[in-house]
Amino acid sequence: MQQQPIYSHNPHQAEGFPLLVLHVARQVCSPANEGFLTLHWHREIQFVYVIQGIVHVKIYDEELDVPAGSALFINREVLHYITEKVDCCYHSYIVPEEMLGFFPGSLMERQDVTPIVHNPLFTHCLLSAENEGCQLVLKKLAQLDALYFESQPQPYREYRIAVALAALWLEFITRCTVPQKAASPREYQRIRTLISFIHTNYNKQITVDHIAMAAHVSKTECLRCFQRFVGTSPYSYLIKYRLHISAGLLRDNSQTITEIAMNVGFQSASSYISYFKKEYGLTPSRYREKAQGEQ
Numbered sequence: 001m002q003q004q005p006i007y008s009h010n011p012h013q014a015e016g017f018p019l020l021v022l023h024v025a026r027q028v029c030s031p032a033n034e035g036f037l038t039l040h041w042h043r044e045i046q047f048v049y050v051i052q053g054i055v056h057v058k059i060y061d062e063e064l065d066v067p068a069g070s071a072l073f074i075n076r077e078v079l080h081y082i083t084e085k086v087d088c089c090y091h092s093y094i095v096p097e098e099m100l101g102f103f104p105g106s107l108m109e110r111q112d113v114t115p116i117v118h119n120p121l122f123t124h125c126l127l128s129a130e131n132e133g134c135q136l137v138l139k140k141l142a143q144l145d146a147l148y149f150e151s152q153p154q155p156y157r158e159y160r161i162a163v164a165l166a167a168l169w170l171e172f173i174t175r176c177t178v179p180q181k182a183a184s185p186r187e188y189q190r191i192r193t194l195i196s197f198i199h200t201n202y203n204k205q206i207t208v209d210h211i212a213m214a215a216h217v218s219k220t221e222c223l224r225c226f227q228r229f230v231g232t233s234p235y236s237y238l239i240k241y242r243l244h245i246s247a248g249l250l251r252d253n254s255q256t257i258t259e260i261a262m263n264v265g266f267q268s269a270s271s272y273i274s275y276f277k278k279e280y281g282l283t284p285s286r287y288r289e290k291a292q293g294e295q
Contacts, residue, residue: 017158020094039081044094046074053088059124061228069129078123100169120185140168191229203265208234243279251291257284
């Protein structure tokens with residue numbers, strides 16, 4: 001059974017205008033989103049438009065930097081992680097494919113949307129400001145961005161945004177090419193399944209054997225997949241993910257440090273504090289004080 005996409009769910013998916021746009025600046029995401037600063041995937045396509053600084057992106061086993069003025073297209077259900085390499089600001093446009101084809105079953109959907117967004121080999125496309133062939137796409141994206149973030153919204157705002165989005169998509173598909181990848185779609189699905197198991201069971205006492213069993217692979221294959229696509233071992237990723245969840249609880253929850261440690265899967269508060277300080281450079285208590293002081 002295919003795993004459901006985790007994190008970065010679109011709260012507007014069931015609404016009449018399901019476009020989700022995230023404004024990220026100095027490690028703060030607005031509106032808050034579960035996929036921020038962790039490996040994730042989602043059903044929607046994504047355009048990451050860098051306003052300032054440099055964004056670092058990991059997509060499966062590939063890593064790339066996206067500087068200001070450039071953008072990155074990330075296809076649906078593609079495992080990725082976005083972080084700031086240099087103090088920066090960027091906007092993420094999370095776009096349901098239904099918004100691109102005008103209406104379900106349309107000729108445009110069948111010809112110009114589905115073959116692209118459902119192509120497992122087409123994971124991403126860098127739109128570099130230094131590439132002359134990308135200039136018109138970036139221009140359309142800049143126009144959409146200016147429209148979405150205009151200080152005084154004009155009448156028919158959603159209609160104008162939808163038209164700008166359609167213009168961006170038309171320019172993008174006119175100029176994009178489908179790259180050939182060394183990895184197979186089966187490998188992409190496998191690592192998503194392994195990571196999904198960790199994200200679902202991080203608070204339990206799971207082992208590498210448990211993780212491997214989730215994807216029906218050997219322990220050796222599990223280790224290989226994590227090393228290739230994540231760059232670390234399954235256990236190290238499990239610890240890192242538990243710490244990520246705990247950081248959110250420290251910011252938004254009144255639980256004690258010991259309660260948080262137990263709730264995210266650590267067997268003792270002392271081991272949790274040790275791992276947390278190594279990862280964040282602060283004790284959990286100090287991290288909580290600092291986070292609450294910034295609110």
